[in-house]
Amino acid sequence: MVFFLLLLLIRGTAYAATPPAEFAEHSIASGLKGGYQVVIADLNKDGKPDIIALASGMTELVWFENPEWKRHVLATDLTRMINLAAWDTDGDGIPEIVLAHEFANEAKNSIGILSVLQHGADPLEPWKLTEIDRIPTSHRLRWASALQPGFSTTADANFYRGEQHWPMSRLTFW
Numbered sequence: 001m002v003f004f005l006l007l008l009l010i011r012g013t014a015y016a017a018t019p020p021a022e023f024a025e026h027s028i029a030s031g032l033k034g035g036y037q038v039v040i041a042d043l044n045k046d047g048k049p050d051i052i053a054l055a056s057g058m059t060e061l062v063w064f065e066n067p068e069w070k071r072h073v074l075a076t077d078l079t080r081m082i083n084l085a086a087w088d089t090d091g092d093g094i095p096e097i098v099l100a101h102e103f104a105n106e107a108k109n110s111i112g113i114l115s116v117l118q119h120g121a122d123p124l125e126p127w128k129l130t131e132i133d134r135i136p137t138s139h140r141l142r143w144a145s146a147l148q149p150g151f152s153t154t155a156d157a158n159f160y161r162g163e164q165h166w167p168m169s170r171l172t173f174w
Contacts, residue, residue, distance in 0.1 A: 012169065021033065029053060029062075029069075034057025037053075038054070038082070039052040039086055043093075043094060044123045046144075048066040050063055051064045054082075054099075060074075060078070061074040078099070079101065082139060083138075084098060096116055099115045099129075103138065107137050110137065112136035113134055114133040
């Protein structure tokens with residue numbers, strides 16, 4: 001019993017001696033009206049993590065290039081963006097991005113467009129946006145290899161109230 005208490009005391013002292021992590025604020029952008037989500041991904045294949053900034057009140061999806069945090073536009077003419085997910089599905093070292101936009105809080109007022117963005121020859125230039133589906137209640141997107149190993153799938157957790165106003169949730173794969 002004494003050995004056990006001594007072990008706990010030593011372990012506790014070791015954890016107490018570790019100083020807490022320190023963080024410093026670095027402002028890289030302002031004016032992101034309706035800032036809603038940030039995603040970290042290497043968008044230009046330089047081995048450095050870049051930042052994608054989704055702001056629901058803006059019409060541009062933007063990213064900031066590490067380390068100078070230069071602003072780039074991924075796509076324009078987008079409204080009510082709600083969520084995105086990035087994953088390199090084709091193995092070229094630059095992720096594809098799935099984006100949920102045209103979202104409204106009430107399904108009857110929501111178009112709920114799901115689009116995929118793919119880079120061109122220069123990932124610093126705007127990316128190609130292709131609509132893949134419409135789900136008015138689309139809300140959260142994630143990539144996964146859920147259906148078969150090595151096969152990337154997009155999952156969309158969306159919420160729907162049917163005719164009888166019973167809350168239901170649905171998980172959709174593409």
